[in-house]
Amino acid sequence: MDARQLKIKAAETALEYVEDGMRLGIGTGSTAREFIALLGEKVASGFNVIGVPTSEATARQCLELGITLNSLDETPELDLTIDGADEIDPALNLIKGGGGALLREKIVASASKAMIVIADETKVVDCLGAFPLPIEVMPFGLGATRLAIERAASWLNLSGSLDLRQSGDGPYMTDGGHYIIDASFGRIHDAQALSDALNAIAGVVEHGLFIDIATLAIVASDGGVRTLKATE
Numbered sequence: 001m002d003a004r005q006l007k008i009k010a011a012e013t014a015l016e017y018v019e020d021g022m023r024l025g026i027g028t029g030s031t032a033r034e035f036i037a038l039l040g041e042k043v044a045s046g047f048n049v050i051g052v053p054t055s056e057a058t059a060r061q062c063l064e065l066g067i068t069l070n071s072l073d074e075t076p077e078l079d080l081t082i083d084g085a086d087e088i089d090p091a092l093n094l095i096k097g098g099g100g101a102l103l104r105e106k107i108v109a110s111a112s113k114a115m116i117v118i119a120d121e122t123k124v125v126d127c128l129g130a131f132p133l134p135i136e137v138m139p140f141g142l143g144a145t146r147l148a149i150e151r152a153a154s155w156l157n158l159s160g161s162l163d164l165r166q167s168g169d170g171p172y173m174t175d176g177g178h179y180i181i182d183a184s185f186g187r188i189h190d191a192q193a194l195s196d197a198l199n200a201i202a203g204v205v206e207h208g209l210f211i212d213i214a215t216l217a218i219v220a221s222d223g224g225v226r227t228l229k230a231t232e
């Protein structure tokens, strides 16, 4: 199976967890896009959900498919969020934000009773960090924030390049009007400590470490689809 077929397989399985009438957080990225396409087919046949999108791109796709959308102001508590991930560790801690939507993704997933991650097998790792960690930062004070990130990382014996994500002629801009720094720290042995250190930096808006948020992962490979539950 090619990569797209694996994403569709994971998305199909995730759809089985969506019940009629659910308030649903809807993720961003190429795997989430396959899920939204399938959800759209179900909605077209009379199934009802209230979706809360995690990005403008997801909102556009949902609206094209006739999926009802609300904001988190209108619907502040969600039953379930379904989203992709860049890495998944055995405790179901994640790196997210490869698609640039990590802030809204974390807000939406945190407002949900459960979060199901959909992915192909390549996203499953023993230890987070091969994928550069996206860190969403304020454009104001970028140099100072970058230095603070470097220092915070070095206290945790982490180092590596901090690359300002680019798009076209300039820095990539998130839906929230922020920049993203992709931090290549390598293996992150203590994700909680790094999360705490990054959250303490004034110019950091959010980062792509999702700790204790995902409740289930649906992972597709050539051998079939398996579900992973968090291990302590």
Ligand SMILES: O=C(CO)[C@H](O)[C@H](O)COP(=O)(O)O
Pocket (backbone or CB within 6 Å): 027, 028, 029, 030, 031, 032, 083, 084, 085, 086, 095, 096, 097, 098, 099, 100, 101, 102, 105
């Ligand atoms: O976090 C994300 C977007 O911010 C995506 O869920 C993540 O990048 C995975 O994307 P894909 O399904 O395209 O591999």
